[in-house]
Amino acid sequence: MEQIMIDIMNSFGYFGIFFLIMIENVFPPIPSELILTFGGFMTVSSNMTIVGVIIAATFGSLLGAGILYGIGKLLNKERLIKIVTSKYGKLLRVKPKDIEAADKWFDTKGSITVLICRCVPIVRSLISIPAGMSDMPIPKFLVYTTIGSAVWNTFLVCVGAFAGDKKDAILGVIDNISHIVLILLVIIFVGFVIWFYKRKTNKREK
Numbered sequence: 660m661e662q663i664m665i666d667i668m669n670s671f672g673y674f675g676i677f678f679l680i681m682i683e684n685v686f687p688p689i690p691s692e693l694i695l696t697f698g699g700f701m702t703v704s705s706n707m708t709i710v711g712v713i714i715a716a717t718f719g720s721l722l723g724a725g726i727l728y729g730i731g732k733l734l735n736k737e738r739l740i741k742i743v744t745s746k747y748g749k750l751l752r753v754k755p756k757d758i759e760a761a762d763k764w765f766d767t768k769g770s771i772t773v774l775i776c777r778c779v780p781i782v783r784s785l786i787s788i789p790a791g792m793s794d795m796p797i798p799k800f801l802v803y804t805t806i807g808s809a810v811w812n813t814f815l816v817c818v819g820a821f822a823g824d825k826k827d828a829i830l831g832v833i834d835n836i837s838h839i840v841l842i843l844l845v846i847i848f849v850g851f852v853i854w855f856y857k858r859k860t861n862k863r864e865k
Contacts, residue, residue, distance in 0.1 A: 664693065672701075677719040680695075684727065685726050691783075696818055699820035712812075712816050723784065724800075728797075731790060740755045765790070770803050777804060783808075
């Protein structure tokens with residue numbers, strides 16, 4: 660997989676980076692860390708520039724995020740409520756008021772959430788779905804997605820450009836950081852689920 664991505668960037672330059680980042684946003688398991696860092700390496704060994712790679716990557720991020728935003732629009736709040744209130748949807752143990760509360764939270768804190776999450780591995784792609792589900796205004800979504808993506812892309816491209824012959828070590832460090840962040844996110848998610856379950860249980864007992 661890594662060699663295929665490297666071959667695409669070598670063969671198609673800026674367009675290859677744009678395409679790969681767009682795909683990475685739609686399919687989060689593809690590592691943007693590798694794409695962007697290697698894109699930075701290429702600014703040293705080819706006629707591509709740091710600014711050009713960042714711009715190509717950011718446009719790719721926008722297109723990929725836009726696709727997931729559209730999916731979120733299809734899975735809007737009303738459809739989710741219908742799903743959880745259906746015969747089989749009740750097995751999820753999610754109530755309409757829970758969806759309403761989540762939607763309201765995203766309405767008030769969605770902008771900063773999109774901005775921050777665009778700099779977090781895996782979540783940086785998936786955050787576009789709740790943004791679409793909550794009908795976050797497209798101009799606002801695009802602005803915060805652009806800013807967050809540009810920050811993430813700039814950091815990794817610059818790391819690659821200035822790493823020189825230490826690129827393998829840098830990739831190793833970035834990969835380790837990504838794994839640590841992912842583990843922390845899983846822990847946070849599990850903790851949230853436990854807290855949410857206990858809160859519902861306590862309400863029932865009262």
